[in-house]
Amino acid sequence: xxxxxxxxxxxxxxxxxDILRDCTITVSAREMVVIVGPNGAGKSTxxxxxxxxxxxxxxxxxxxxxxxxxxxPDSLASRGLAYVPQExxxxxxxxxxxxxxxxxxxxxSGVAEAKSRVFELLPALALxxxxxxxxxxxxxxxxxxxxxxxxxxxxxxxxDEPSAGLSPKVxxxxxxxxxxxxxxxxxxxxxEQNAKAALAMAHRGYVLAGGANRFEGPGRELLAxxxxxxxxxxx
Amino acid sequence: xxxxxxxxLVNGIVLGCVxxxxxxxxxxxxxxxxxxxxxxxxxxxxxxxxxxxxxxxxGMPVLWVLPLAMVLTAALGAGVHWAFYRPxxxxxxxxxxxxxxxxxxxxxxxxxxxxxxxxxIVTYQRGFQTPIWIxxxxxxxxxxLWIIGLTVVIVIALHLFQTRSRLGKAMRAMSDNPALARISxxxxxKVVIAAWAIGGALAAAGGVFLxxxxxxxxxxxxxxxxxxxxxxxxxxxxxPIGAALGALVVGIAEELVTYPWxxxxxxxxxxxxxxxxxxxxxxLIWRPTGLTRGRVF
Numbered sequence: 001x002x003x004x005x006x007x008x009x010x011x012x013x014x015x016x017x018d019i020l021r022d023c024t025i026t027v028s029a030r031e032m033v034v035i036v037g038p039n040g041a042g043k044s045t046x047x048x049x050x051x052x053x054x055x056x057x058x059x060x061x062x063x064x065x066x067x068x069x070x071x072x073p074d075s076l077a078s079r080g081l082a083y084v085p086q087e088x089x090x091x092x093x094x095x096x097x098x099x100x101x102x103x104x105x106x107x108x109s110g111v112a113e114a115k116s117r118v119f120e121l122l123p124a125l126a127l128x129x130x131x132x133x134x135x136x137x138x139x140x141x142x143x144x145x146x147x148x149x150x151x152x153x154x155x156x157x158x159x160d161e162p163s164a165g166l167s168p169k170v171x172x173x174x175x176x177x178x179x180x181x182x183x184x185x186x187x188x189x190x191x192e193q194n195a196k197a198a199l200a201m202a203h204r205g206y207v208l209a210g211g212a213n214r215f216e217g218p219g220r221e222l223l224a225x226x227x228x229x230x231x232x233x234x235x
Numbered sequence: 236x237x238x239x240x241x242x243x244l245v246n247g248i249v250l251g252c253v254x255x256x257x258x259x260x261x262x263x264x265x266x267x268x269x270x271x272x273x274x275x276x277x278x279x280x281x282x283x284x285x286x287x288x289x290x291x292x293x294g295m296p297v298l299w300v301l302p303l304a305m306v307l308t309a310a311l312g313a314g315v316h317w318a319f320y321r322p323x324x325x326x327x328x329x330x331x332x333x334x335x336x337x338x339x340x341x342x343x344x345x346x347x348x349x350x351x352x353x354x355x356i357v358t359y360q361r362g363f364q365t366p367i368w369i370x371x372x373x374x375x376x377x378x379x380l381w382i383i384g385l386t387v388v389i390v391i392a393l394h395l396f397q398t399r400s401r402l403g404k405a406m407r408a409m410s411d412n413p414a415l416a417r418i419s420x421x422x423x424x425k426v427v428i429a430a431w432a433i434g435g436a437l438a439a440a441g442g443v444f445l446x447x448x449x450x451x452x453x454x455x456x457x458x459x460x461x462x463x464x465x466x467x468x469x470x471x472x473x474x475p476i477g478a479a480l481g482a483l484v485v486g487i488a489e490e491l492v493t494y495p496w497x498x499x500x501x502x503x504x505x506x507x508x509x510x511x512x513x514x515x516x517x518x519l520i521w522r523p524t525g526l527t528r529g530r531v532f
Contacts, residue, residue, distance in 0.1 A: 051418070077420030085418065091411040093474075094404070102408045105401070106420040148419065 004029045004156050004187050005050070005081075010059035012049040013211075018057065019045045021211040025189070027156060032179075032188040034219065036195040037208035037232060043191040044086065046208065047160050050189075051076060051083045064155060078106040082154035086161045086191075089145035092134030096125055099133050099144050103151030111151075118147045121181055139170035143177065150181065157181065159190040175201060195233050199223050207232055237372040243490045249379050249448055251486025252386035256441030257459055258466035258478040259393065260312075260434030266410030266473030267430045268324075270333045274315070274341035275438060275463065276456035281344050282308035282439025283446040283455065284352050290359055297359040298381060301443055305436040312435025313428050315340055341457065348453045358450045382444045389440060390479045393433070397475065402429055410473045462489065462511035468518050471525030481525065485511050 005027040013019035019042045027033045035043045048054040050061050052073045061069045063081055076083075082103075091099050100118060104111045119126040125147050128136060133144050142162055149157055162178065163171040171194060179201055182188050192198035199205045202219035207228055215228050222228050257279050264272045286304035290297050319340055323333050366374040397403040402425065409416045409426045417423070438456075445455055466485045470477025489511060493504045502509075518525065 053414075053418075072417075074417045074420050074422050077418070083418055085415070088412055089415060091408050091415060093411045094407060098404055098407075101401075101404060102416070102419050102421065105405060105408075152420070 002029045003027075004031075004064060005189065006060075006062040007046070007050050008060050008062075010046065010049055010056055010061070012045060012054050012056045012059070014054065019054075019211050020049060020059075023059075023208065023212055025050070025206060027187050027189050029155065030182070030185055030187055031204065032182045032202045033190070034195075034198040034202040034205045035189070035191045035208060036199065036205060036222075037214070041208040042211040043208055044160050045211075047083065047158050047189070047191055051081070051158065077103075077152045077154075080152070080155040081158070082149035082152055082156070083158045084145045084149045084160060084162065086164055090133040090136075090141050090148070093132060095130055095132055096136075096144050096147075097129040099148050100125075100151050103148035107152060114151050114153055117153070118150050121150065121184060122147050122177055137170075138166050139173060142166065142170075142174055146174075146177065146181070150186070154186060156187045156189060159188065161191050161193055163192065163194055171197070196223065199233075239494060240373055241375075243494045244487065245375055245379055247487035247490030248483065249382050249444075249486070250489060251483035252382050253441050253445045253448070253482075254459060254462050254466050254486050255479040255482030256386060256389065256437045256444065257456075257463040258470070258482045259390075259475045260438050261463055262467040262470065262472055262478040263406070263410070263430045263475055264434050265467065267406065267413075267427060268320070268333075270320075270330045270337070271464065272434075273334065273337040273460060274344060275434070276458070276460040277341040277344035277348075278308065278312060278315070278435060278438040278456065279442035279445070279459065280348055280451075280453060280456035281311060281442070282435070283442030283451050284348050285311075285439065286443045286446070287352070287357065287359065287451060297443060297447060298385075301385075301440065304443060305439045308439035308442075309432040309435040312431040312438070315344075316427065316431045345453050345457065352451075352453070354453055356450045356452045359446055378447050382448060385440070386444070386479075389437065390476065393437075394476055402426070406430060458508075461508065461515070462486070465511040465515040465518070468515060468523075469525055474525070477525060485514060488514065 003026060007025045010020045010023045011018050023042060023046050025046060035046060037043050045054055049056050052071050056070050060067065063079065066079065068076065091102060100115055104114055107114065122143050124140065124143055128140060133141060136144065159178065162174050166174065175197060178188060190198060199219040199222050205216065205219045205222045206213060207215040207222065215222060215225065257275055261272055261275050282304055285307050286297055286300055289300035289304055293300060319336055320333055323336055364376050364378055366376050368374050397407055405421045406426050406429060408421060442456060462485050466482035467478045469481030469484060470479065489507045492502050492510050493500045493507055
């Protein structure tokens, strides 16, 4: 498999304090990778650092053969990297369809095709296309956020806790949608609180602790690992 | 009844149009750049005087030179941003510094107008307009028809731009959620320049309309700041169409409080500018999101 994302030896944080201390994350084409770990382990910070939202002090991020270390976030969408933040991830005053249009902002052509592709992958969106995103339920909003990110037809989709605050039933729907997207050929890098469910469906997982890699390996192996289970998956 | 419409309602609507054209710029700049632009009234003054200079230079009626005055004031808006606010924005992340700087810009614009045009009151055109009578009771001045009609056209055009065009939607997105806009690949520079250009152009229209309705003075725009901010809050900050409607409410309210509802004027016309202040205070206490579903910053 070709290596899509190679973020190596990252040191990054806010205001001179490093939250990431030598963190390395790689994702291959079509792969689904999950980052788990305790609160404050630096999972979200790792995503933000890769996407240029937190300054990287040391280390290198290479995406699809290009060095994107500390690249401005608004330059990444057109390179095939998409990111869905955990919070405030839709344009609440705009309709679902307008949210998708904004996802395709840097796309000069093929917007209609991209949109119908998103509606195919996330059929629930088609029903709410004229509604304001701010009026939707948490699960529907999350679908809109993912749909917006898919509009550029990214090679890698990064999701920061897509299930945060959702009911178990909706969580299942979201994870199923993510699996469908991955099956369609989009690589996924995801931070997830529901570590067991996420690792069960992932190709590979990372366990972060204290801003550094603690464990990594195929999802099922990590689930079976006694030490990982005892310290990070709640027994 | 006829007096109510002729002397109060129409004046209120015209005033609302002037406020609205300024309030749209204020709300847009607040939505995208997150600061209250207190030089906006003086930008309207500048626009009105730019139109005056064009009238003097060309000898044409003011409405003919309005489009050019709007373009020039749009450039002035972008220029002011580039020269004053952008360097400050880069040097600090404190909004209050930029807000205070906008008071400075207000003084500079006003002084520039006084320097070139003096401090005396001037008009675009001397003379008297004959009112048009409708059904023998309602009379309306042609200039009022022009002001109302052109404002409606401008607001509709703006609405179409914001809901149909790629740049217009990007402006709404930036105002709604700047972090997500950047993540989506929307570059800040273009959107910011568009906000200043549109804000400037509409400020010129508002200033010219006020000049047509009354007269020009170097203080004309500054006096509008309070009602325009009230209108922007009323419409929900960041919502241009809301600001236009909010301005209509403020303008009509200011005129109607002087109507002799119970035999005497409700309050003396001298105090009518207190109305917008009262509206602003009441809103900030009870409904800070504005009447439409705006957002609180």
